[in-house]
Amino acid sequence: MVLKVLAIVVVLILVYIFFFKKSRESEITGNKKHEIEDELVECPTCKTYVSSKESILSNGKYYCSKECLLNK
Ligand SMILES: [Zn+2]
Known part of the structure:
Protein backbone atom coordinates (compact mmCIF):
# COMPACT_ATOMS: atom_id res chain seq x y z
CA MET A 1 0.00 0.00 0.00
CA VAL A 2 2.80 2.38 0.95
CA LEU A 3 4.71 1.43 -2.20
CA LYS A 4 1.67 2.19 -4.33
CA VAL A 5 1.38 5.67 -2.80
CA LEU A 6 5.11 6.24 -3.32
CA ALA A 7 4.83 5.18 -6.96
CA ILE A 8 1.98 7.65 -7.52
CA VAL A 9 3.99 10.44 -5.86
CA VAL A 10 7.04 9.67 -8.03
CA VAL A 11 4.88 9.68 -11.19
CA LEU A 12 3.35 13.01 -10.18
CA ILE A 13 6.81 14.50 -9.60
CA LEU A 14 8.02 13.23 -12.98
CA VAL A 15 4.94 14.67 -14.72
CA TYR A 16 5.48 18.00 -12.94
CA ILE A 17 9.17 18.12 -13.97
CA PHE A 18 8.27 17.17 -17.56
CA PHE A 19 5.70 19.94 -17.93
CA PHE A 20 7.88 22.47 -16.15
CA LYS A 21 10.78 21.70 -18.48
CA LYS A 22 8.54 21.89 -21.54
CA SER A 23 7.14 25.28 -20.60
CA ARG A 24 10.67 26.59 -20.00
CA GLU A 25 11.82 25.26 -23.38
CA SER A 26 8.94 26.96 -25.19
CA GLU A 27 9.84 30.16 -23.36
CA ILE A 28 13.41 29.95 -24.70
CA THR A 29 12.31 29.18 -28.27
CA GLY A 30 9.81 32.03 -28.02
CA ASN A 31 12.66 34.41 -27.19
CA LYS A 32 14.68 33.08 -30.11
CA LYS A 33 11.79 33.71 -32.48
CA HIS A 34 11.60 37.28 -31.23
CA GLU A 35 15.32 37.77 -31.97
CA ILE A 36 14.81 36.63 -35.57
CA GLU A 37 11.94 39.09 -35.99
CA ASP A 38 14.25 41.90 -34.86
ZN1 LIG B 1 19.98 58.63 -36.77
Missing part, protein backbone atom coordinates in the same frame (compact mmCIF):
# COMPACT_ATOMS: atom_id res chain seq x y z
CA GLU A 39 15.70 43.46 -38.01
CA LEU A 40 18.04 46.29 -38.91
CA VAL A 41 16.46 49.49 -40.17
CA GLU A 42 18.11 52.56 -41.66
CA CYS A 43 17.76 55.86 -39.87
CA PRO A 44 16.66 58.40 -42.54
CA THR A 45 18.54 61.25 -40.82
CA CYS A 46 22.06 59.89 -40.17
CA LYS A 47 21.85 56.77 -42.40
CA THR A 48 22.87 54.53 -39.51
CA TYR A 49 21.48 51.03 -39.20
CA VAL A 50 19.78 50.30 -35.92
CA SER A 51 17.72 47.36 -34.74
CA SER A 52 14.01 48.00 -35.08
CA LYS A 53 13.63 47.05 -31.41
CA GLU A 54 15.81 49.95 -30.26
CA SER A 55 14.65 52.48 -32.82
CA ILE A 56 11.92 55.09 -32.54
CA LEU A 57 9.04 54.64 -34.97
CA SER A 58 7.55 57.87 -36.34
CA ASN A 59 5.34 58.27 -39.43
CA GLY A 60 6.35 54.80 -40.64
CA LYS A 61 10.09 55.59 -40.39
CA TYR A 62 12.58 54.25 -37.87
CA TYR A 63 14.89 56.74 -36.21
CA CYS A 64 17.98 55.71 -34.24
CA SER A 65 17.60 58.39 -31.59
CA LYS A 66 15.40 61.25 -30.44
CA GLU A 67 17.89 63.75 -31.91
CA CYS A 68 17.49 62.24 -35.39
CA LEU A 69 13.73 62.24 -34.98
CA LEU A 70 13.75 65.97 -34.16
CA ASN A 71 16.34 66.89 -36.84
CA LYS A 72 14.61 65.11 -39.70
Whole structure:
Protein backbone atom coordinates (compact mmCIF):
# COMPACT_ATOMS: atom_id res chain seq x y z
CA MET A 1 0.00 0.00 0.00
CA VAL A 2 2.80 2.38 0.95
CA LEU A 3 4.71 1.43 -2.20
CA LYS A 4 1.67 2.19 -4.33
CA VAL A 5 1.38 5.67 -2.80
CA LEU A 6 5.11 6.24 -3.32
CA ALA A 7 4.83 5.18 -6.96
CA ILE A 8 1.98 7.65 -7.52
CA VAL A 9 3.99 10.44 -5.86
CA VAL A 10 7.04 9.67 -8.03
CA VAL A 11 4.88 9.68 -11.19
CA LEU A 12 3.35 13.01 -10.18
CA ILE A 13 6.81 14.50 -9.60
CA LEU A 14 8.02 13.23 -12.98
CA VAL A 15 4.94 14.67 -14.72
CA TYR A 16 5.48 18.00 -12.94
CA ILE A 17 9.17 18.12 -13.97
CA PHE A 18 8.27 17.17 -17.56
CA PHE A 19 5.70 19.94 -17.93
CA PHE A 20 7.88 22.47 -16.15
CA LYS A 21 10.78 21.70 -18.48
CA LYS A 22 8.54 21.89 -21.54
CA SER A 23 7.14 25.28 -20.60
CA ARG A 24 10.67 26.59 -20.00
CA GLU A 25 11.82 25.26 -23.38
CA SER A 26 8.94 26.96 -25.19
CA GLU A 27 9.84 30.16 -23.36
CA ILE A 28 13.41 29.95 -24.70
CA THR A 29 12.31 29.18 -28.27
CA GLY A 30 9.81 32.03 -28.02
CA ASN A 31 12.66 34.41 -27.19
CA LYS A 32 14.68 33.08 -30.11
CA LYS A 33 11.79 33.71 -32.48
CA HIS A 34 11.60 37.28 -31.23
CA GLU A 35 15.32 37.77 -31.97
CA ILE A 36 14.81 36.63 -35.57
CA GLU A 37 11.94 39.09 -35.99
CA ASP A 38 14.25 41.90 -34.86
CA GLU A 39 15.70 43.46 -38.01
CA LEU A 40 18.04 46.29 -38.91
CA VAL A 41 16.46 49.49 -40.17
CA GLU A 42 18.11 52.56 -41.66
CA CYS A 43 17.76 55.86 -39.87
CA PRO A 44 16.66 58.40 -42.54
CA THR A 45 18.54 61.25 -40.82
CA CYS A 46 22.06 59.89 -40.17
CA LYS A 47 21.85 56.77 -42.40
CA THR A 48 22.87 54.53 -39.51
CA TYR A 49 21.48 51.03 -39.20
CA VAL A 50 19.78 50.30 -35.92
CA SER A 51 17.72 47.36 -34.74
CA SER A 52 14.01 48.00 -35.08
CA LYS A 53 13.63 47.05 -31.41
CA GLU A 54 15.81 49.95 -30.26
CA SER A 55 14.65 52.48 -32.82
CA ILE A 56 11.92 55.09 -32.54
CA LEU A 57 9.04 54.64 -34.97
CA SER A 58 7.55 57.87 -36.34
CA ASN A 59 5.34 58.27 -39.43
CA GLY A 60 6.35 54.80 -40.64
CA LYS A 61 10.09 55.59 -40.39
CA TYR A 62 12.58 54.25 -37.87
CA TYR A 63 14.89 56.74 -36.21
CA CYS A 64 17.98 55.71 -34.24
CA SER A 65 17.60 58.39 -31.59
CA LYS A 66 15.40 61.25 -30.44
CA GLU A 67 17.89 63.75 -31.91
CA CYS A 68 17.49 62.24 -35.39
CA LEU A 69 13.73 62.24 -34.98
CA LEU A 70 13.75 65.97 -34.16
CA ASN A 71 16.34 66.89 -36.84
CA LYS A 72 14.61 65.11 -39.70
ZN1 LIG B 1 19.98 58.63 -36.77
